[in-house]
Amino acid sequence: MSDDAQTNRDRLRHLQQAVVYELDKGDALPQVDHQCVVIDGLFGSGLNRPLAGRALELVQTVNSWKAEVVAIDIPSGLMGESNTDNHSDGIIKATQTFTFQFPKLSFLFPESAPYVGNWEVLPIGLHPDKINATPTSWFLTEAGRVKDLLKPRTRFMHKGHFGHVLLIAGSYGKMGAAVLASRACMKTGVGLLTVQVPHKTCHVLHCSVPEAMVNIDRSDLMFTEFPDLSPFKAVGVGPAIGCRSNSVLALTDLLDQIGSRPMVLDADALNILSNNPALLEKLPENAVLTPHPGELKRLVGPWGDDFERLQKVVAFCRKYQVVVVLKGAFTTVISSNGECHFNTTGNPGMASAGSGDVLTGIILSLLGQGLSSMDAAVAGVHIHGAAGDLACAAEGEAALTASDIVSHLGKAIVALQQ
Ligand SMILES: NC(=O)C1=CN([C@@H]2O[C@H](COP(=O)(O)OP(=O)(O)OC[C@H]3O[C@@H](n4cnc5c(N)ncnc54)[C@H](OP(=O)(O)O)[C@@H]3O)[C@@H](O)[C@H]2O)[C@@H](O)CC1
Ligand SMILES: Nc1ncnc2c1ncn2[C@@H]1O[C@H](COP(=O)(O)OP(=O)(O)O)[C@@H](O)[C@H]1O
Structure with a gap:
């Protein structure tokens, strides 16, 4: 687990209402009410290959619940740009995605709609100079x-x-x-x-x-x-x-x-x-x-x-x-x-x-x-x-x-x- 992930896990543990399960390899998923709201923060936009193994299993399980799923930044398993080599059954089907600073390119494609659901951009304070200095061929018209x-x-x-x-x-x-x-x-x-x-x-x-x-x-x-x-x-x-x-x-x-x-x-x-x-x-x-x-x-x-x-x-x-x-x-x-x-x-x-x-x-x-x-x-x-x-x-x-x-x-x- 990364340092950031550990910090946030410790914060969660201090919340009275939160029950934290940590799963080791081979552990069964905890029983949860399928009517719950799932917050998906498994993978972000750094994903560089299709999901496999435990992560794939988890995504498929969550998708089978038909629960409300809120994705952080990008639904786990979805690539931000090309999904040509991706597997459609390895992507979280979010009902709502809160994405950081910019929509990802793939959100703008019709075929991503079942995974992204409604999406909203949350500004996270990236500096405009940095944004302007980043080369890109993709623009949103304002x-x-x-x-x-x-x-x-x-x-x-x-x-x-x-x-x-x-x-x-x-x-x-x-x-x-x-x-x-x-x-x-x-x-x-x-x-x-x-x-x-x-x-x-x-x-x-x-x-x-x-x-x-x-x-x-x-x-x-x-x-x-x-x-x-x-x-x-x-x-x-x-x-x-x-x-x-x-x-x-x-x-x-x-x-x-x-x-x-x-x-x-x-x-x-x-x-x-x-x-x-x-x-x-x-x-x-x-x-x-x-x-x-x-x-x-x-x-x-x-x-x-x-x-x-x-x-x-x-x-x-x-x-x-x-x-x-x-x-x-x-x-x-x-x-x-x-x-x-x-x-x-x-x-x-x-x-x-x-x-x-x-x-x-x-x-x-x-x-x-x-x-x-x-x-x-x-x-x-x-x-x-x-x-x-x-x-x-x-x-x-x-x-x-x-x-x-x-x-x-x-x-x-x-x-x-x-
Ligand atoms: N009041 C008038 O005088 C009007 C006159 N008009 C004039 O009529 C003429 C024909 O124009 P048109 O666009 O209806 O027919 P056409 O080019 O054969 O395309 C249809 C085929 O393309 C596809 N397709 C279409 N949209 C798609 C999409 N978003 N996304 C994906 N696919 C899409 C679709 O294929 P499908 O999805 O069914 O497989 C469908 O079979 C043209 O001169 C126009 O100016 C019209 O403007 C209407 C008002
Ligand atoms: N779901 C949608 N969201 C936003 N704009 C749409 C949507 N569906 C169609 N449009 C817009 O409506 C127009 C339809 O154009 P077109 O298919 O050429 O119609 P027609 O040939 O009948 O005039 C396009 O400008 C397209 O962007």
Whole structure:
């Protein structure tokens, strides 16, 4: 037993209510009430191999009790980063984890949820200088950082100062995606928005988003062309455009003409890239790609676990020099040099149709206002989640719709600026 452990054992012994059992090799576990609360302090973040022997047995016994389990810092048996070589039956299933100073990387992966339960960070007073001097590729986005990224609106500014952007979205039968992205784009403060839509659908945009200008495609049904790009500060493409051959040709043409203009690609634009991998080479540097895990799998292929998924995305971003926004709980923004920024806003109520289209509109708006690709992605994801949280407080998770996220964008941005 380490000196620290002995000190704490002696402290426990002096507590009147505490009964301390020390187990030697081969001793049976004491009989305890399975309804008890278990405090798990067996192993911490220094663990470097999967549990075996007595420790494994103890973890499996505790897990079989179905008791409330509170883990200190990290559930015993869970690795802080990669659990690729770990055994799932050798990890404590905590209902609550109190972790020190920072969440561990693995807490942010969906597959760790059964072990970590609810987690809360307890500050333990690590010095900020030490924290800042520690090299890392993993960051949690804080509201203060996002606030500093937003462009201030001063007295004499006009719409020209907030960028003119082009959104290419929607097809016959799926114009909702174009409407949601357009509304979100306007509500995040862009100066001017033009939306490229199929001929037969233009009235949908005119009626739903009168603030937006419409560029009408020669095709009745789908995206086949786009206007001269010179007026546009940034371009967004993909929500609900479909993957038909004429749209593939138009996207190819767009990538040939985009130059160094900032762009965000979502949904079917990503599916077209997956079906035509040669197009990946045409992506402009720092293009922002916003896949959900289904779209990501089509882009980078399958992965074994969540850590491997992150590694695959990092390699993809480095190879093509792009920014990927991997959507879901703790949406992760990965830069072209492999930095990963995890977002903590948002809630499961946002898991419904159109939420991602709203995010595309927000990021496009911020690109148009002059934010860099990484800043627009990090800030856009934070604002999207914050608006989702306000919408959830008002509506509840089940009733929350993508339109509710749009409706709460103004309040989310105001809250950020206070
Ligand atoms: N109002 C409108 O006009 C709307 C229009 N929209 C437009 O519709 C088009 C299709 O878009 P889409 O995302 O629904 O279909 P698609 O890309 O085939 O992905 C589905 C497959 O991927 C997977 N998958 C998905 N999410 C996952 C996750 N979080 N985590 C893990 N896996 C996940 C999932 O696989 P599964 O889990 O079922 O195995 C599922 O089979 C697109 O253009 C979009 O813009 C929508 O935006 C809705 C509103
Ligand atoms: N459990 C969750 N917690 C936080 N955000 C979520 C959760 N589920 C979904 N979201 C967010 O909702 C959006 C869903 O996007 P996407 O799947 O592309 O929807 P769609 O294609 O219907 O627009 C993403 O931004 C994602 O991060």
